[in-house]
Amino acid sequence: xxxxxxxxxxxxxxxxxxxxxxxxxxxxxxxxxxxxxxxxxxxxxxxxxxxxxxxxxxxxxxxxxxxxxxxxxxxxxxxxxxxxxxxxxxxxxxxxxxxxxxxxxxxxxxxxxxxxxxxxxxxxxxxxxxxxxxxxxxxxx
Numbered sequence: 001x002x003x004x005x006x007x008x009x010x011x012x013x014x015x016x017x018x019x020x021x022x023x024x025x026x027x028x029x030x031x032x033x034x035x036x037x038x039x040x041x042x043x044x045x046x047x048x049x050x051x052x053x054x055x056x057x058x059x060x061x062x063x064x065x066x067x068x069x070x071x072x073x074x075x076x077x078x079x080x081x082x083x084x085x086x087x088x089x090x091x092x093x094x095x096x097x098x099x100x101x102x103x104x105x106x107x108x109x110x111x112x113x114x115x116x117x118x119x120x121x122x123x124x125x126x127x128x129x130x131x132x133x134x135x136x137x138x139x140x141x
Contacts, residue, residue: 049134063101064093065133068118070109083121090125105133 066086067075074081076089093100102122106115115132122130 048137050137051134060099060101061097063103064090065103065105066090066118066122067105068107068110068114070107072111072114074118074121083117086118086121087125090122090127094126102127102130103133104130 064076067078069075074083074086076086081089090102094102104115104118104122106118119130
């Protein structure tokens with residue numbers, strides 16, 4: 001027995017990094033596949049104005065953006081929606097988070113009536129304030 005105690009074992013100071021490399025490579029592949037999907041969205045050519053930017057409260061929830069393309073199609077988070085779906089979604093969101101900012105992104109080529117109808121849908125949902133999204137005027141040089 002004393003022989004067993006007298007024999008000192010050296011601790012193994014090596015870390016097996018192979019599993020970490022495997023996980024890292026899998027994550028790299030996942031990010032490479034999903035990154036292009038995250039940048040896709042609805043292409044809307046916004047009108048340019050000299051309007052002042054809207055000040056958002058950093059403590060308020062993420063704003064709801066309702067987009068209207070040139071064909072009058074409605075989008076929430078780049079997903080096509082019917083007017084009924086927009087109304088239901090806006091009512092639910094406003095009842096849960098009344099401090100949410102509601103924004104309408106109307107394409108430059110969109111009919112005025114289509115953008116106005118999008119704003120009316122939000123008003124029917126009980127939203128008190130609706131803002132329009134534009135782009136700042138770009139200097140042409």
